[in-house]
Amino acid sequence: MKVLIVEDSLLQATSIKILLKRYEISNVYTASNGEEAIKICQNHNFDLAFCDLQMPQIDGVSLLASSQAMRSIKRVVILSAMASSALESTQNMCVLIGYQHVEVIRKPVKDSHIQRLLSSHSLSNTVNAIQSLPVVLNDKQVQLAFEKNWFVNAYQSQHDVNKTQAVGVELLARLMHPELGLLTPLHFMESVRRLNLLDKLFYNVLEQGLKDISKLREPLGFSINIEQSTLRIDVADKIINLCNEYNVSPSLLTLEITEHETFLLDTK
Structure with missing residues (x-):
C-alpha cells in the first residue's frame, strides 16, 4: 500500500x-x-x-x-x-x-x-x-437493478487546459451490484436498450447528479450523454423542471449527443 x-x-x-x-x-x-x-x-x-x-x-x-x-x-x-x-x-x-x-x-x-x-x-x-470478471447482465438482472435502485453515478472531472482546477464533471452511469461490485455500461447497456429503458436510465443519472450538485456551495458545470432516441419535443421541459426542482441552473448542464457504441466504451 x-x-x-x-x-x-x-x-x-x-x-x-x-x-x-x-x-x-x-x-x-x-x-x-x-x-x-x-x-x-x-x-x-x-x-x-x-x-x-x-x-x-x-x-x-x-x-x-x-x-x-x-x-x-x-x-x-x-x-x-x-x-x-x-x-x-x-x-x-x-x-x-x-x-x-x-x-x-x-x-x-x-x-x-x-x-x-x-x-x-x-x-x-x-x-x-x-468487478474485473467478464460478466454481462441479462434482462431480468437489469430490471431488478432498476427496481432495487442499484444504478449510481460516477463523476469524471473536466479540466480547462490552462488551469489545474476542475471546471466541471461528466455524469456517468454505473451499476452497483451487491455481488459483482461496480459495473460499467459495458456490462448492462445492451439489456437497457433491449428493454427500452434508455430514457429511464438517462433521467436516473440526471436526477442523481442534480441531487449531488445541489449540495455544493459553488456552482459546477456538468455534462451527460444522451442518445438521439431520448431527444424528443418534451425533453427540454423535463430537464428544466428537474433542474428547478433541485435549484440547479440549467445553464450549467451540457447534453452530449452520442451513439450507443460510445456508451459501451465508457469504462473509465
Whole structure:
C-alpha cells in the first residue's frame, strides 16, 4: 500500500507515519504543501492520501481538484479542524470529481481511524477483483437493478487546459451490484436498450447528479450523454423542471449527443 501525507505540520505528519508503521505500511511519501504534493503526484500513484485543507501556497482543496492529484490518488482522507460544513462541501467536491473513496477526519488522526481506513481499503480491493470478471447482465438482472435502485453515478472531472482546477464533471452511469461490485455500461447497456429503458436510465443519472450538485456551495458545470432516441419535443421541459426542482441552473448542464457504441466504451 502506497500512501501520501500532505500536511504542513511536521508533528501531525510524523504522527500519521508512526500510526501507519504499526500496520507495516512504510511506503509513505510526505509533502508540506500542495505544490510539493503535485510534484510528487507527477511521478507516483497512491492508494491513499491524507490531505490537510489549510496549507500555504496551494491549499488542500486546490490540490485535490488538480489533474495531477486526480490521476495519482485513488482514495482521499481530508484532514482539518475546520467547521463541519466546510469539510462536507470539500468531501462532496471530491466525490463529484471522481475519487473512489473520500473520508473526513477531524484532527488529530487516531489509531481507530487507521484501522477503519485499512478495513475499507481491503473491502474495496475485493470488490475491484470481482468487478474485473467478464460478466454481462441479462434482462431480468437489469430490471431488478432498476427496481432495487442499484444504478449510481460516477463523476469524471473536466479540466480547462490552462488551469489545474476542475471546471466541471461528466455524469456517468454505473451499476452497483451487491455481488459483482461496480459495473460499467459495458456490462448492462445492451439489456437497457433491449428493454427500452434508455430514457429511464438517462433521467436516473440526471436526477442523481442534480441531487449531488445541489449540495455544493459553488456552482459546477456538468455534462451527460444522451442518445438521439431520448431527444424528443418534451425533453427540454423535463430537464428544466428537474433542474428547478433541485435549484440547479440549467445553464450549467451540457447534453452530449452520442451513439450507443460510445456508451459501451465508457469504462473509465
